[in-house]
Amino acid sequence: MEKTKYRQLFKEILKAYYEEVFEEKIEEIMNREDIDKESLSKVISALCGVEVNYSDNFSEDLKFAIKNYQKTNKVVINTSPCTKNCVKVDDKIICENACPFDAIIVDKETLLLNISIDLCVNCGICVDSCKNKNFIDKIEFLPILEILKExxxxxxxxxxxxxxxxxxxxxxxxxxxxxxxxxxxxxxxVAFFADILTIKEAVEFNRHINKEKDFLLSSCCCPIWVGMIKGRFKELVKYTSPSVSPMIxxxxxxxxxxxxxxxxxxxxxxxxxxxxxxxxxxxxxxxxxxxxxxxxxxxxxxxxxxxFHEELSTQYSSRGGRIYGRIGGVSSAVEDAVKEMYPDKMELFTSEQASGIKECKAMLQSALKGETSAAFLEGMGCDGGCVGGPKTIISKEKGKEHIEKYGDDSKVNISVNNKIMKKFLRNIGIDNIEDFEDKRKVKIFERKL
Structure with a gap:
């Protein structure tokens, strides 16, 4: 099934769910001619944000699963056996080669694809790389709709x-x-929370960088970048900031x-x-x-x-937080914060950025070999940064233009000077910028890599 057909099917299902004819619609879809019911049931389950096996009571089981949604670690679902009719390189098919984490395993006899739960970081690269559309990522809007109904x-x-x-x-x-x-x-x-992480990253820079050749890997943005560090470059974890992403x-x-x-x-x-x-x-x-x-x-x-008429909010973010969506945005924002907070460290601040899997791997390999010349390393798994993400609607070039305008429209240039952010932080016990150096107070913004 083509990707556009997945989207159309999702819209059919959503409309039926909203109009309360969900079970009838599912049964009608499942009774269409020339379909593999096992595979289609996996697709439909994923489009509904759940995992339900095909049975004679599939529509009822599906509705029950949506209403009683249970969070699982699985995001990407393999829907069909591999036909192996795509181009091979080094005896691996396209999705195997595309996966940065070697998480796709193909049984040579049955042709069944298996996604290793231990290795997979749910980056979704296989979803777009497989021409036969054997992978699909879950869409969790129907469970969200249930929450909204309540x-x-x-x-x-x-x-x-x-x-x-x-x-x-x-x-x-x-x-x-x-x-x-x-x-x-x-x-x-989320740019508003990126402002908070900018200050946190500046503190980490001050903590890690004390002389030439010291370096810090930023962790506050891309899960693919963090997954590569944790999975393929474990030796670099100790050089990586413990900051969570702005989303988290x-x-x-x-x-x-x-x-x-x-x-x-x-x-x-x-x-x-x-x-x-x-x-x-x-x-x-x-x-x-x-x-x-x-x-x-x-x-x-x-x-x-x-x-729609605008519904304005008094909360706003700085230019620095708003440009996180393009490659180099994090580096720029953190550099400005370091300049403001630790001016004596500015002579040590140099940065390097990588976007796309190939560039990220190369930069991490250089860091592992001690060959990097930069003190602050920023990586994003998508070409151009988040504006080049696989689920964007416009081109990455257009996305970057809009990000820049979004940033320029801010009333605040540097996160450190965001007065609204400072008022907001008092609600969680952070009274001033200096409190970011207190590990107990910023625990909420850290994770253990």
Whole structure:
């Protein structure tokens, strides 16, 4: 089944679920001619955000699973046996070669594909690399819809790279209004939490960099980059910042202030779905949606964000936090923070960036060999950064343009000078910038790699 057909099928299912004819629609789909019911059941389950095996009671079991959603670590689902009719390189088929973590294992006799739970980081690269569409990532909107129906407080946390994705002139205020129309309590910009992580990374830089040849790997953005460090370059973990990503920080802070609140992240990639399910940080974000999924949801509900009146918020982020969505954004923001907080360390601040799997691997190999000449290393798994994510709607070039404009429109240039952020932090016991050097006070922004 083609990727566009997956999206169309998702929209069919969502419409039926909303109109309360879900079971009838599932049975109608499953009774269509010339289908492999086992494979199609896996596709449908994934589109519903759950894992249900095919049976005579499939539609009922599916509805029960949605209403009683259970979080699992699995994001990417293998739907069909491999036909092995694609190009081979070094005796490996395309998806095997594409996986940066060697997590795809093909049984040479049965041709069945197996995804190793221990090795897979749910980056989703196999989803796009397989021409036969044997992989699909879960879409968790139907379980979200169940939460919204219960009138629970659900906050949408949107990635900086959302700028421009839903139209040249669609503002954050219009996106907030559109999301509230669906049923979200409110929308927050993850760029605001990137400001917090910028200060945290500046503190880590000061802690790790004391002389030439010292270096620090940033950890606060891309789960593919962090997965590569943890899985393939373990020796570099000790040089890696323990900071969580802005997405995780958003969920943690919101729930610290309101423990009953649910948080849904909306971003450009599959890997964030996996990050949200990581054992050590899995309580921060309840669900993840991608830009393309949100686009499909808007279409089913006849929502056109450009036709909504803006719902403005008093919370805003700095330019530094807003440009996290493109490669080099983290480095730029942290450099500005170091200059403000630790001016005597500026002579040691040099940075290097890598985007895309190939560049990231090369930079990590150089660091492992002690051949890096930079003190601050930033890596993003997608070409160009988050603006080049697989679930974006516009090109990475256009995405970068919008990110830059989004940043330039901010009233604050440097995160350290974000007065609203400082007021916000007092709610979780951080009274000033100096408190970021107190490990006890910033525990909420750290993870153990």
């Amino acid at each position: 009138n629970k407080k659900v906050i949408a946390a949107v990635a900086p790279s959302i700028a421009g994705q839903f139209g040249e002139n669609v503002s954050m205020g219009q996106l907030r209004a559109a999301l509230k129309y669906i049923g979200f309590e409110d929308m927050v910009e 920080a958003a969920g943690k802070v919101i729930k610290e202030i309101d423990p009953e609140c649910k948080v849904v992240f909306i971003g450009p990639c599959v890997a964030k779905k996996g990050e949200a399910k990581s054992d050590d940080i899995k309580d921060a974000i309840d669900h993840v949606l991608t830009f393309t999924e949100l686009k499909d949801i808007f279409e089913v509900f006849d929502i056109e964000p450009n036709k």
